[in-house]
Every structure is written in structure tokens, then in C-alpha cells.
Amino acid sequence: MQDTTPVAVVVDGQPVHLWAVEAGLACCGVEYAAATTLISQLQAQTSIDLDAFASGDSDSANVLVVSGTVTTALAPYVVALYQRMGPGARVMSFGACAATGGPYWDSYAVVDGVDRLVPVDVYVPGCPPSPEALIDGLRTLLLDVRA
């Protein structure tokens, strides 16, 4: 379930590195991976300078991206992944399922919001979120990190 996708962000000339480790639990996992490949293409349209890098390791990750439906079966692994990250780790909820359970919010087998398991810093809406929504989420997270 673990897929390291480091993302480095430069804002106003100041590099702030968001090293994201993704818990890709369902279809949003694929959508997140696709969206990250578009970040460099979309950065020209945004007011902030985003760049995606291709290397890194999960131990240095400081952002946990939970993308996809959090089933009760996989919930302990999401918690374990969060606990393995150092203090100050940020959590991004990517997509409707991670935020609230999405269309499965009423299911006995689905956690209706990953914030029931780990503290979430930013919620990116969508089903799936667009690459623009991911960039907005990174921007929001970044303002939060710098604050």
C-alpha cells in the first residue's frame, strides 16, 4: 500500500520540501499518481512554483497522503504508517472516500473519514480530485507548514 512520491515545493524562492508517502488504498491512489506527474506541467498556470522529483525514501517522508477508501481491514496499516513517520508529520486526505467515506460512508466495512484514525491537516475534495485540486491542496498544506 506504500508508494513513495516525494514532492518538493518552492514558494517565493524558499524551498519547502514536502516528502509525500502515499497510502494508495483505492482508485484515488492511481489518480494521485497521475496527478503528481502533471504537477510540473501545471506549475506554469499556478502562482506557486511546484516541482516533482522522482527519488526519495519513505523514512524521510513528512506528508502522508491517504488516497482512496479506508476499509476497516486496512485501517490498522494506515495508523501504523502514520506512527512510523516522525513527529510533525502532516496528513493529506485525498478524495471523497478518505475525507468522509465517500459513497461508502454508510458501509460497515469502511471508515467514514480517515480523520477518525489520524489527524488530518488538509482535505482535498473530489472523486477523484483533479490535478489542480492536488496543487491547491499542496498550497494549502504549505501555508499550514510555514505558519
Added chain:
Amino acid sequence: MNSQPRRGSIALNPPDCTSCMLCVKECPDKCIHIESHPVVQETGGARPVTVQHLDRFAIDFGLCMYCGICIDVCPFDALAWVGQSTPSAATGSGSLMHEMDQLATGWNSSDD
């Protein structure tokens, strides 16, 4: 009709909403919340007319799947796509539960 905007977010024009609840009923994951109360209007006709006054219209964009069924079923076109993506919400400074005024702001920007 041939220039349908991309599915960024959903906006509401409150004056056009009659609180008919069709969108609430058709929403697959029940992310639309409507509250209203009846108002009796004297029209000068044979009998007074009772209409629903919209008190609250909220979309939980944390739950919304952006399927657009609410837009399709609205008989009065009170809902519409807007091109801009719904902004992300940071814990403590924002919410994905967008209330009526916020949804209406999106509608005004969609006229541009």
C-alpha cells in the same frame, strides 16, 4: 449547451431554488442539506398559496462525488457547474461543508 464547463465545483443560485428536495433525494451519497419552512402568500386569487422558503442549502464537498446528478435533476436550473475546483480545506481554517452564501458566490463568478 455545447459549452459545458469542466466539472470543477457546483454553484447555487438561491432565488431559483424552490426547496423541492429533488437534488437531496437523487444525490447518491446524500451530501446536500436543505432546510426550509412554509410561507403562506396572499396572491389575491381564490385561495392563498403556500411556498417553501429556503433557510439552508449546503453541499458537503468532502462527500460530493461531482457526478452532477443534482444539476441534471434541478427543475429550475438553480444548480450549475463552475470551472474552478473546490478549494482544499485545512483543518482549523476551513470546511468542505459549503453553505448557501458560499455556493452563491460560486454562481456569481460563473457568470463571468
